[in-house]
Amino acid sequence: MFFNFYIFKLVIFMAFSNVTEMAFKDLFGGDLSKFPLIDISTLPGWAQLLIFFVATDFIQWFTHVMLHRFDWLWQFHKVHHSVEEMGFAAHLRYHWMENVFYTPMKYIAVMLIGGFTPEQAYIVFYIAIAIGHLNHANIHLTYGPLKYILNNPVMHLWHHAYHLPEGKQHGINFGISLSIWDYMFRTNAIPKDDGEIELGFPGLKSFPKTFGSQLFYGFRKEK
Ligand SMILES: [Zn+2]
């Protein structure tokens, strides 16, 4: 938590926002306001927050699909999938390289939709963290019919399943806060609902266990 959430995220976000801002200033002659596709600054505050929340959630869903789809990205994402027993702290276990993929993607969303304030970004960021903790909690919660919109602990438990349904070897239930993207793109699945499922991935037994070895995992070809 200390390394990923506080130290590393801040460093990456600041470095990336500086570099991107400079690049866009060069491209658009110093006028960043030309870039956004839509400007939501005239909408009511709650609508701005909602749009920001949904847009960044979709971007993260897409990034998460890519982490499963491409083998070199999956090597980093395996750190998150190395949890064998679900619990809210599982949300905090991930490779620092994930920040490198997620943060620029979110930053692009912020730039495409103009009119956000840093305060809004922080509110949405902390709401998403709270939802993420809940989705990794080892509890049986699906929200009934709202499960088609909201990601939930049961759905995300299956995201971590060792044995994936046939034809879904690249993964299921990629949703972060919302589940709607998985239902839209047919990447949803809850094969059974009794909570007794094995978590992980093939080869987990030999996966590095220490902080240091997980820190550098994914940079060299594994045997
Ligand atoms: Zn995943």
Ligand SMILES: [Zn+2]
């Ligand atoms: Zn997870």
